[in-house]
Amino acid sequence: MSRDTGGGGSTSAARSRLLTTATRIFYAEGIHSVGVDRIIAEAQVTRATLYRHFTGKEELVLAYLGQADLGIRAQVEAARAGEESAAGQVRAVARSIADGIRSPGFRGCAFLNAVAEYPDPAHPVHRAVLAHRQWFLDTVTELLARIGDAPADGDGRHVVMLRDGAMAAGCLFDPELVCETFLGGVEDVVRSREA
Amino acid sequence: MSRDTGGGGSTSAARSRLLTTATRIFYAEGIHSVGVDRIIAEAQVTRATLYRHFTGKEELVLAYLGQADLGIRAQVEAARAGEESAAGQVRAVARSIADGIRSPGFRGCAFLNAVAEYPDPAHPVHRAVLAHRQWFLDTVTELLARIGDAPADGDGRHVVMLRDGAMAAGCLFDPELVCETFLGGVEDVVRSREA
DNA sequence: ACAGAAAGAGACCGAACGTTCTCCCTCATC
DNA sequence: GATGAGGGAGAACGTTCGGTCTCTTTCTGT
Incomplete structure (x- = not known):
């Protein structure tokens, strides 16, 4: 499920959950005061998955x-x-x-x-x-x-x-x-x- | 030098240096992104001195x-x-x-x-x-x-x-x-x- | 001269930080 | 059925965080 449809897409269920969660938390609570642990926990994603889709917190x-x-x-x-x-x-x-x-x-x-x-x-x-x-x-x-x-x-x-x-x-x-x-x-x- | 003049003052050279430095750095670079180590280093004050004058970073x-x-x-x-x-x-x-x-x-x-x-x-x-x-x-x-x-x-x-x-x-x-x-x-x- | 507060110096704590790593499982594609 | 990428699980990395501690020195008011 949620597999790329062939093209050079950057869509995946995990990545989308990550971005949605980061958007919600960063907007509501700020950036420096939120750790990546919070984000991966609420996005229900593992640490490795975050760094597979983003080079680091800054890119997120x-x-x-x-x-x-x-x-x-x-x-x-x-x-x-x-x-x-x-x-x-x-x-x-x-x-x-x-x-x-x-x-x-x-x-x-x-x-x-x-x-x-x-x-x-x-x-x-x-x-x-x-x-x-x-x-x-x-x-x-x-x-x-x-x-x-x-x-x-x-x-x-x-x-x-x-x-x-x-x-x-x-x-x-x-x-x-x-x-x-x-x-x-x-x-x-x-x-x-x-x- | 720089001794309290008797009354219940809260003035001291170290405290003043601390507050001046904190003001300068917090304003220029933000709050969460600067640690107390930066502040005490640039204020030329030891860690103990900070916590003698303020209960913690928040009070600063x-x-x-x-x-x-x-x-x-x-x-x-x-x-x-x-x-x-x-x-x-x-x-x-x-x-x-x-x-x-x-x-x-x-x-x-x-x-x-x-x-x-x-x-x-x-x-x-x-x-x-x-x-x-x-x-x-x-x-x-x-x-x-x-x-x-x-x-x-x-x-x-x-x-x-x-x-x-x-x-x-x-x-x-x-x-x-x-x-x-x-x-x-x-x-x-x-x-x-x-x- | 002496008591005592202020300050310096620095070791130390547990926790959280961002980041990297290995291992294993799942599953679409060839 | 083999391949290989995506993802889950979690240990571990070194660094920095805010905060507490002890010990010593300096200097003031009495």
């Missing part, structure tokens, strides 16, 4: 962030798919971010949390965070540029700054109020471009 | 955050002292935050970084972060309330959200652009209340 962390990156890209695409106008798409993305903040188990931004544990700019984990953030900034800026004629760089940074603040505060203040403030702030930016 | 972490809290309160007071009007004080506080972000060695908000490593809301470190944040939110909201007549709760949260986003992004994007966006956002809020 990178896979975790890759997983998170895919999730967020899918979330953004899903939000955009429901709207035609650029303004509608920005609002939809903001709403989907707010939905995440309100969800049970929300623990802030996986990337901001990870980078707090990897301050060294040369570290692969740090670089993965930077890459994800650059993609998000570019995506938002490009979307805003389609609303009105004004340059969108500043507004893009503004929206991302609100997002970062909302993600950071979402599990430290009342999530409901945080979402209200965030959505209001994004709405101001969108409206200022629509005018 | 709490002392580090206490240090950071005092620093920020002093920074806010200094900024406010130079301005008379409430609006001027808010602008001054924002400028002083921006100055911090532009400073060399800026590694984000010590409290946001710490809470990323201590997600458990019941943990003393997590609670210390919440307490600091509540003070800051209250301070900003109270200041904004003195500008105009509109309720200031929402605007206070808005400014804190911009600050959180700016502090998070300040060491991940170009600090100069981050500060520009941050100061612009705060200015918008202040002006909307002055009108």
